[in-house]
Amino acid sequence: MSIFNSKKGVAVKLNKRNVVPIVILLVILVAFFVAYRSGFLFYKPYQPLLYANISGQILKFRDDLREADKILVIPNESTIRKELFNENVNNITIVFKPNTTKENAYYEVEVIEIVRILAQTYKIKITSQNVIPVDTYENLNATAQNPVIALISPAYANGTDVRLEDHAVFIEGKDFKSFDLATIKFLMSALEISL
Amino acid sequence: MKKLIATFLIAIMTILPTVLAATPLGTFPGFLGSAGTLDAYVVVGSDALVEDVVGAADIAIRLAETSYTAQTLPGVSACVDNCVEKEVSIGATDISSSTYFGPSLKQVRIAYLKDASFDVGGESKRYYEQIMVPTASISNDYTAYNESAALALTDGGTPWEYRLVFAEGFNMTDGSYDNTNPLTLELMGKTFGIIAFGDDTFTAQIGDQIDLDYNVPVTKGDFTYTLTLGSNTLAVISVTGPGVPSGYSASLTPGQERTITGTDMKIKLVSVNEFTVLNTIRATIIVGSETQKTFSTGDEWPDSDQWKFSLTINQGSGDDVTASDYIGVQYIPTVDEGKYIKPSQKLASPNDYVEILNDGYTVSKYAGLTIEPKSSVTIYDDAEKAISGLSGKNGFKISSDQKILGLGYKTAYIVFNKTGSDVTATLAYEDPSKSNKPIFVSSQLIISTSATDDMTVDVNFEDSSKYTIVLVHDENDYNVSSTFPTIQLLGMNTAGFNDVNVTGNFHFTSSLTVKLGETASTAEAADVVLVGPSDSIGEQESGIIYDKWGTIIKDVSTNADSDKLVFSIPVEQVKVKVAIGKPGATSTGGTYNIIKKFNYRPLAKLASEITSTERASNLVIVGGPCVNSLAAEVLGLTYKTCGTAALTAMGITAGQALIKNYDQTSGKVYLLVAGAEAADTRLATSALQLDKLAANTNSAVIISGSIVSPVITPA
Numbered sequence: 001m002s003i004f005n006s007k008k009g010v011a012v013k014l015n016k017r018n019v020v021p022i023v024i025l026l027v028i029l030v031a032f033f034v035a036y037r038s039g040f041l042f043y044k045p046y047q048p049l050l051y052a053n054i055s056g057q058i059l060k061f062r063d064d065l066r067e068a069d070k071i072l073v074i075p076n077e078s079t080i081r082k083e084l085f086n087e088n089v090n091n092i093t094i095v096f097k098p099n100t101t102k103e104n105a106y107y108e109v110e111v112i113e114i115v116r117i118l119a120q121t122y123k124i125k126i127t128s129q130n131v132i133p134v135d136t137y138e139n140l141n142a143t144a145q146n147p148v149i150a151l152i153s154p155a156y157a158n159g160t161d162v163r164l165e166d167h168a169v170f171i172e173g174k175d176f177k178s179f180d181l182a183t184i185k186f187l188m189s190a191l192e193i194s195l
Numbered sequence: 196m197k198k199l200i201a202t203f204l205i206a207i208m209t210i211l212p213t214v215l216a217a218t219p220l221g222t223f224p225g226f227l228g229s230a231g232t233l234d235a236y237v238v239v240g241s242d243a244l245v246e247d248v249v250g251a252a253d254i255a256i257r258l259a260e261t262s263y264t265a266q267t268l269p270g271v272s273a274c275v276d277n278c279v280e281k282e283v284s285i286g287a288t289d290i291s292s293s294t295y296f297g298p299s300l301k302q303v304r305i306a307y308l309k310d311a312s313f314d315v316g317g318e319s320k321r322y323y324e325q326i327m328v329p330t331a332s333i334s335n336d337y338t339a340y341n342e343s344a345a346l347a348l349t350d351g352g353t354p355w356e357y358r359l360v361f362a363e364g365f366n367m368t369d370g371s372y373d374n375t376n377p378l379t380l381e382l383m384g385k386t387f388g389i390i391a392f393g394d395d396t397f398t399a400q401i402g403d404q405i406d407l408d409y410n411v412p413v414t415k416g417d418f419t420y421t422l423t424l425g426s427n428t429l430a431v432i433s434v435t436g437p438g439v440p441s442g443y444s445a446s447l448t449p450g451q452e453r454t455i456t457g458t459d460m461k462i463k464l465v466s467v468n469e470f471t472v473l474n475t476i477r478a479t480i481i482v483g484s485e486t487q488k489t490f491s492t493g494d495e496w497p498d499s500d501q502w503k504f505s506l507t508i509n510q511g512s513g514d515d516v517t518a519s520d521y522i523g524v525q526y527i528p529t530v531d532e533g534k535y536i537k538p539s540q541k542l543a544s545p546n547d548y549v550e551i552l553n554d555g556y557t558v559s560k561y562a563g564l565t566i567e568p569k570s571s572v573t574i575y576d577d578a579e580k581a582i583s584g585l586s587g588k589n590g591f592k593i594s595s596d597q598k599i600l601g602l603g604y605k606t607a608y609i610v611f612n613k614t615g616s617d618v619t620a621t622l623a624y625e626d627p628s629k630s631n632k633p634i635f636v637s638s639q640l641i642i643s644t645s646a647t648d649d650m651t652v653d654v655n656f657e658d659s660s661k662y663t664i665v666l667v668h669d670e671n672d673y674n675v676s677s678t679f680p681t682i683q684l685l686g687m688n689t690a691g692f693n694d695v696n697v698t699g700n701f702h703f704t705s706s707l708t709v710k711l712g713e714t715a716s717t718a719e720a721a722d723v724v725l726v727g728p729s730d731s732i733g734e735q736e737s738g739i740i741y742d743k744w745g746t747i748i749k750d751v752s753t754n755a756d757s758d759k760l761v762f763s764i765p766v767e768q769v770k771v772k773v774a775i776g777k778p779g780a781t782s783t784g785g786t787y788n789i790i791k792k793f794n795y796r797p798l799a800k801l802a803s804e805i806t807s808t809e810r811a812s813n814l815v816i817v818g819g820p821c822v823n824s825l826a827a828e829v830l831g832l833t834y835k836t837c838g839t840a841a842l843t844a845m846g847i848t849a850g851q852a853l854i855k856n857y858d859q860t861s862g863k864v865y866l867l868v869a870g871a872e873a874a875d876t877r878l879a880t881s882a883l884q885l886d887k888l889a890a891n892t893n894s895a896v897i898i899s900g901s902i903v904s905p906v907i908t909p910a
Contacts, residue, residue: 051438053459053484062799094252101242101822105801108239108248108817112255112799119259127884128877131252133245193459 052193059120059191061184062113063177068184069195074163077189083164084147084190085124092118092126093142095134096151103153106176110151110183117187142167149186154179162186218856218864221891223883224258226856226864227813234863235813240823241803242835244873247818253884254815254868255798277307278550278776282557283333285344286694286743290773291328291353298353300326305776309359313378315370321362322380326549326775329355329526333771334535335740342738342747344771345535346553348528355526355542356505357383357549364514367391383524384546385497392515395506396491397522402463402483407432409476418460418482425476430467432480436460452486461486496524499545503527538771547777554772558745558765562597562656566664566682566699567759568709572610574623575632582635585621588612589708591682591701593664599656599764600624601636607652608633609666611641611680611707616672618642618707620650620680641680642669656764662746673703680709682760683726692744692768695727699760711758718755723748736890738763745769802826811861818876819845819869826869829857846910847871847897852879853910854888855895870898878902 048064061068073080084092094114096107111131118124134140137156142148144167152172160178162185163170171186173179188194218226227235237254239247281295291298301323302308310323330352335344348355359382367389372378377388377400388400403415407422407430414420418436423444425431433444438457445453447464454461463486467478483497496502505523508516526544528534536542541552569592574585590610593600600607606625611618620641623633639650646668654662667681682699700722701709712722712733722733725741732739735751747763754761800809802816802824820827821837828834830844845853852870859865868883870876881902882888888896888907895910 047440047457049438049457051458096248098245098248101240101244104243104245104248105239105241108243108251109799109801111248111251112237112239115252115255116259116798119256125256126252127256128249128253128881131249133249 049195052188052191059117061187062109063180063184065184065188065193066195068181068188071178071182071185072159072161072163073185073189074161077192077194080162080164080169080186080189081192083144083167084149084169089145089147091146092124092130092149093146094126094131094149094151095137095140096131096153097135097137097156098133099153099155103155106153106179107151110171110179113183114149114187118190137170140166140168151179151183162189217858217894219892219894220854220856220888220896221893223866223888227258227815227866235798235815236800236805236809237798237815237817238800238802238805238823238825240818240826241801242822243818244822246873246877247822250877250880251799251817253880254817257884257886258798258815277305278552278774279304280554280772280774282770283346283773284743284768284770285333285335285740285745288332289349289352290331290333290346295773296328296775298328300328300775307777309381313370313380315365315372318365318369320365323360323362325358325360325521327353327356327358327523328775329353329551331355333773335743337732337735337737337739337741339531340535340537342740342749343537344556344740344745344769345537346551346771346773347535348526350534355551356523357544358521358523360519360521361516362518364512364517364520367515382522383496383544384548390487392508392510393489394510395508396489397506397508398487398489400481400486401488401497402461402481402486404465405480405482407478407480415482418455418458420462420480420482422476422478425467425469425478427467427469430464430476430478430480432462432464432478434462447480459484463487496545501526501528501533502545549775550777552774554774556745557770557772558767560766561747561763562595562599562766564593564595564599564654564762564764565759566591566593566761567757568592568701568711569608569610570708572608572623572633574608574610574621574635575629576635577629579629579632579634584612585610585635588621589706590620591666591709593652597656599654601653606633609650609652611703611709613673613707616643616674617646618673620666622650622652639666639668641666642671642673644670644672646670654764656766662764692742695725695742697741697748697760697762698724698726700724701758709758711755711760715758716756718752722755723751723760740769811863813863814865816865816867816869817880818873819871822873823869825865826867829865829867842871845869845871847875850875850899852876852898853895854879854883854898855910858894875899878905881905882907 049066050060052059052065094111098104115126118126137150137152140148140150148168150168150170152170154173154175157172157174160173160182162182169186171182173182239251279296279300283290283295290296302310308324312319312321330349332347332349333344334347367378370378373390377390379386379388389397391398405413405415405420407413407420409422412419412421418434421433423431423433429446429448431444431446434455439455440457443456445462447453449464449466452461452463460482463481465479465481467476469476490504492504492506494504502524505525508520536551536553538553538555541550543550570589571587572590573587574582576582588610590608593607595605598605601624604624608623610621612621618641619638621638622636624636625631626634639648640646641650649668650666652664654664665683680701682701683696699711701711702713704710712719718733720731720733724731732751733755738747738749738751740747745765745768749761749763805825816823816825816829818826820830820832820841821835824834827836832844842848847853849871852875853867855867857865857867868876868879870879879898882898882905887905893909897908897910898905900906
């Protein structure tokens with residue numbers, strides 16, 4: 001490979017006196033190059049990945065996509081996407097089990113995130129008519145035509161994951177940050193964002 | 196002294212938001228962004244009740260739905276060579292019928308559409324472009340279009356579609372077309388390098404192609420690309436943009452593709468060349484979320500979610516493409532605003548390759564007509580002498596800027612005379628040949644148990660449009676009549692055009708003066724009624740084209756506030772000029788909204804999460820000072836202020852909610868949406884979602900009532 005603008009040659013006469021400094025210089029240069037390529041040089045602190053490009057539009061998320069990507073999805077991302085976003089679906093309902101005002105605020109944040117991103121990307125319209133408080137997460141009456149997104153706040157969560165059961169997608173987190181990340185993981189699944 | 200200062204500061208904090216509140220709510224959510232880009236956070240309280248969670252969806256969906264950019268049109272014009280124009284009647288249900296455009300348009304009618312060929316192994320294969328005309332009506336639905344007759348795409352009808360039709364079949368291998376030698380075709384003005392065909396699919400190179408010179412940055416979208424190093428076999432491209440690590444660069448060989456770290460954008464090197472003589476390097480890259488894609492029916496056109504592919508590629512015959520196969524691209528608007536085109540507006544396909552224009556109306560000559568109360572009118576006889584008993588009477592004045600009344604007058608009067616429980620109406624025309632005095636024409640017993648006929652006034656505009664103004668008789672005596680006098684302007688007296696009429700529900704005062712509606716000088720819905728649909732339109736702020744002839748009732752509520760009815764009567768039937776293709780020279784321009792994708796900020800934030808930087812954005816603050824610390828702050832209260840103190844600060848009572856804009860000195864707006872209780876906040880969010888504040892000029896309103904029928908009053 002000929003590197004640009006390196007046309008002019010340089011003549012160097014070698015003898016015992018100048019070989020040693022040249023070798024030392026070469027070793028330093030090689031070490032410098034290796035350090036640079038491996039990232040040890042010019043170390044930069046970790047930057048969260050907050051943006052995703054969805055067919056030309058840049059979406060910003062509340063938290064790090066890399067962290068969210070670690071959240072467990074059961075059975076897998078594509079199954080969840082196909083369950084919610086196919087031509088047979090007439091309506092999507094979001095349910096949540098109310099708790100303290102603090103935990104309700106978590107629900108409120110996640111509802112806004114889900115509604116606005118699904119509206120912007122899939123043109124799915126979820127209004128207040130489709131956001132329903134429930135007493136229990138059992139018997140949600142989810143169907144293939146009317147799947148349900150069930151938000152489970154930290155107080156009721158058994159862990160942090162996104163899982164599909166009987167046409168209902170459960171999003172749960174053991175603390176607010178985990179709940180946030182699980183919601184983002186759900187949206188990554190919906191939007192086919194893979195890192 | 197301290198107490199005095201504290202009182203003064205509290206007063207300032209209380210007054211300040213009111214002083215600054217100025218942005219009208221009717222433009223929600225447009226004021227939360229600019230140029231179609233949303234610049235706002237929804238701030239929810241760190242404490243929330245169930246209704247707050249539910250109502251949050253309404254805020255989010257309303258903001259997400261309003262992703263548009265207002266574009267100023269260069270203007271529209273009559274067609275020259277490159278388009279077809281038709282005059283279409285109001286109420287016409289389908290412009291694709293043979294009466295108008297027919298189902299499709301090709302080069303023979305629109306010259307710039309291609310009818311050409313490409314080479315496949317030495318054989319010429321013909322293809323042509325075709326525009327499929329959509330099922331669309333000319334609608335005067337005032338609830339959607341105000342005083343306009345719009346071209347409206349029909350739900351469920353044939354969509355507007357572009358097609359590239361292969362007139363002859365072929366195999367890609369016969370032309371040696373593949374990944375390194377794509378078949379280059381222009382679809383709707385965009386070049387596609389087609390690599391392969393499948394059953395109802397095709398695979399093509401996509402993305403934005405960028406030519407780079409050494410060390411010259413080129414910005415495309417949010418990203419900037421610079422060729423920093425290279426040879427004939429390698430290029431090093433540095434990339435900067437959202438999410439891209441500082442100092443990032445990609446080393447690529449021709450044909451190689453990488454994902455740009457920190458994004459899902461891909462970069463592919465097409466070619467790179469070292470030019471020794473010029474002492475530089477040049478490279479061509481393709482960038483985008485994908486650089487190669489297989490398209491099938493339903494897939495979005497690149498960078499447009501309103502246009503989707505519709506493919507018919509049949510490989511059953513053994514060829515990759517069979518004769519008459521086509522690549523179609525259909526316009527599928529996802530919001531109602533994308534389905535209609537008002538006068539002087541157009542919808543344009545990607546690359547402006549084909550446009551549908553509403554080129555305005557065929558009629559520009561109108562006669563004005565005003566019906567309004569008039570007091571102290573004296574009626575004269577042919578000898579210009581005041582008629583006894585008809586001096587200083589009250590009634591109506593009917594006036595026009597054209598000689599359209601009766602046998603050619605501009606002004607008529609109907610005055611009332613009461614005898615016992617009977618009321619007689621007298622008609623007179625203002626005669627220019629008799630000192631412009633109202634000259635007696637006829638009298639009619641109009642309110643009486645023995646009243647049998649209406650009083651009528653003919654309206655003729657150059658003998659081509661005949662209307663009748665009717666003062667309806669009432670077979671009760673005056674004392675029990677409650678709604679008289681009802682006055683109607685009938686539509687065209689021609690079958691097919693008198694589909695809708697207008698009724699003004701006037702009322703008498705005790706002195707027989709006339710007012711429109713039960714309350715004088717106040718627009719009420721029942722003041723004016725469209726007969727036919729039975730719509731009460733007295734509070735309609737715009738005018739309405741109310742019949743198929745094209746008759747207009749102007750600025751309804753504004754005129755009703757003055758107890759007037761004002762009409763514009765066309766000299767002949769109004770039609771809408773619709774053009775498909777590309778316009779030539781321009782005339783008047785206009786603005787319209789196109790729906791486009793744009794970049795979102797993260798919308799939802801807890802009040803406790805909002806940073807000082809984010810405070811510099813527009814904020815939608817949901818919840819009152821008892822649940823949301825930011826709400827407390829804008830109201831000049833401490834968090835948590837609940838109960839009576841909170842209601843007093845917001846100026847509301849139980850069962851009410853406040854929606855109020857607080858303009859910030861930075862130019863941004865804080866929109867407070869807060870109820871006395873959580874259920875009231877929900878009522879307010881629902882009102883925003885349902886666009887109940889459209890055109891509201893107040894910067895603060897109080898909402899009460901129900902979600903279905905909210906009561907909105909200025910705060």
